[in-house]
Every structure is written in structure tokens, then in C-alpha cells.
Amino acid sequence: MRIVIAGGHGKIALRLARLLAARGDTPVGLIRNPDHADDVRAVGAEPVVIDLESATVTELAEKLMGADAAVFAAGAGPGSGAARKETVDRDAAALLADAASLAGVRRYLMVSAISVDEGPAPDAEPVWAAYIRAKKAADDDIRGRSLELDWTILRPGRLTNDEGTGRVWLAPKVERGDVSREDVAAVLVALLDAPTTIGHVLEMVGGNTPIADAVASIGA
Template sequence: MDVFIVGITGKVGGLLARDLLSRGDTVRGLVRREEQRAELATHGIDAVVGDIADMSAAELAAAFGHADAVVYGAGSNGGAAEVTKAVDGEGVAKAIEATRRADTDRLALVSVLPESWRERELGDEVEYYFAVKKEADIALSRSDLSWLILRPSLLVDDPGTGAVSLGPAEFHGQISRADVAATLAELLHEPRIGRQILELNTGDTPIRDAVRANVRP
């Protein structure tokens, strides 16, 4: 496959790129700085330098090119509201339009479980982040693309276990970024998965089996 990752320099994006490369896939991505592009090139990854907040849908479509699938993994992580709006909201909207314009219709979005952190007192910026993420999920789910929305629970940097709990509704716990990336790579390689919202948590089911269990009849 030829996969384009928006957010390839993030933790999940970087792990996903490694997983896909190990499968023999072509991996490309969007970076903000030339030194990032040069570093990725040493690993056999082509990258386009640009800022998702400033690029037009047409520019983004040109970057996507002939990708078999686009992954949108960029996120503000609940920072300043203007960044959240530009990256988690308007960025996703541009990616939807760019995917339509490019030679692919497959777009996977890494989102967030709506229940995340609900046991805590959240500030206005984090509440806004959850609202924008929800709006982006809705926009993609109403598009005519072959879309996938993956909602992982709390992300941690623990080593991956290779086993998860994956389905339309999951409890909120925590999951390693390595297992999120491995699950996403497996989902991208399952063409029967599409137009689905899947939630992801730590579990006991091997990733390949968990993905196959969500193939619709």
C-alpha cells in the first residue's frame, strides 16, 4: 500500500510509519520543517513540508497524490483553542476535501473516546478540544468517503502487548501507542473495514483477530 500520514512526526504517527514500512508499504507524510523531512528520508519515507493550518485543500490533495489511504493523526492534545480549531477541526475538514480531490477515497481518522477524562475537572480549552473532535467525527462520518474513525482510550508509552479490545463501543481505560499503531496498520490492510467508528482499549484479543471480528458480513 501507499499510505500518507498527516501527523507522521507524532508518537502514534511515527510508530504507524514503522509498522507499515515493516510490511513493505510505501509511507509518505506531512511535516512542518525541512529537517524533519530530511530525517524521514533516511528511513525511506518521502515527506512534504507544510503546515496543515495554512495549507489549502488543493495543496493537501497534491501532497496526497496517488495514496491508497490517508491517515489523519495530527492533533492539538487539548492545547490553545485556536490551535485545536485549526488542527483538529479545520484540518480534518481540509483532509476530507483533499481526499475527495486526490486519487483515493480512503481516510482514517485517529480521534478520541468521548468519555476520556470525564472523571476529572476539565478546563475550557480541553472541553473545547472534545467538542471539536466530535464535530470532526461527525463531518467525516457524513462524508461520501470510505472512512474509518478510530477512538483509542488514554494513550500511554508502555510497550505494546499485541492484544486489544476493539469494537463499536469500548470502556475507557488506557492503551499503549504501539498497540494503537499496530491496530491501525492492521485496519488499513483490511479492505472490508470501512465506514465504521471503532473504539480501542487494552484487551486480551490478538490485534489481527480483533480487527477481523469487526468485519461486517
């Protein structure tokens, strides 16, 4: 399968690309900075340079032509202000969905964040609050696209760089906790092969259930 990953130089995206390449898929990493191309190639992915904050839907759709799935794993990242939470975490997710629809790519995976439907706490730091609101808005937008996209939204808990355990807690609602980026990437791979997860919003943290079993239980 040809899988296009938005945010191709991100920590989850690089891990996802490595797993996809290892099993014989063709991952494509969308990156803004051409200096990141070698890092993308190093994990077995094809780098494609495009700025999701300035590209048109037609320009992005051209990059998606022939793909089997699109994965939104982009984010403004630490140190960015509230405005970029909107232009990347919210608007770029919608742009990728629009482009996927235009290119005829139905399968769409969204990497979101745990508990965003609850909104930010009243005393939340302003940029963090903007991030939570942006993620929720993006998720709400995707949830309204069932006629055009076969979507699944994955909401991980607090991300770590720990080695993956291969075991998670995956369900519509889980308690807050940590999860390794490696395990998030492995769950994304499993979701691509699991049509029973289409139309589901899933939270995940580290747990005791093997990833294959956890994903197979959704919609079964």
C-alpha cells in the same frame, strides 16, 4: 501501498510509518516543520513539508496524488490553546478529507479519541473541553462523507508509550482505559487491510484479543 499520514512527526504517526515501511509499503509523513524530516526518514517514510493550518485544499491534494489511503493522525498537541484545537484537530481533518476526495483517494482513517460523542464534562478544563468538541466535530464531518470516502474512525483510550502487547479491546464502545501508541499504530495498519471496517467508528483500549482477530471481527 502508498499511505499519506497527516501529522507525520507525531508519536503514533512515526510508529505507523515504521510498521508500514517494514512490510514494504510507502509511507509519506506530512510535517509542518522541516527540521523533523530526518526523524521521518529514519522510520522509513518520505517527509513532505506542508502546513495543514495554512495550505489550500489544492496544495494538499497535490501531496495526496497517487496515494492508496490517507491517515489523519495530526493534533495540536499539549501546550496548545483552544484555538489550535479547532484549526488542527477539527479543521485540518476536514481539509485532509477534502483533499483526499479531490485527489481520488477513497480510504481515510481518522485517529480520534475515546468517548468524544459524550462531550466534555461540565467541569472540564477549557482547553480540554475545546479538544473534545473539536474531535467530535471532526468525526461528525467524516461520518457524513460516506459517498466520497471509505472512512474508519479509530478512538483510542488514554495513550501511553508502553511497549505494545499486540492485544486490544476493539469495539464500537469499550470501557475507558489505557492503550499503547504502538498498539494503536498496529491497529491502523490492520484497518488499512480490512474493508469490513469501512463506515465503522471503533473505540480501543488494551485488552486480550490479538489485533488481527479484533479487526477481523468488525463487520464480519
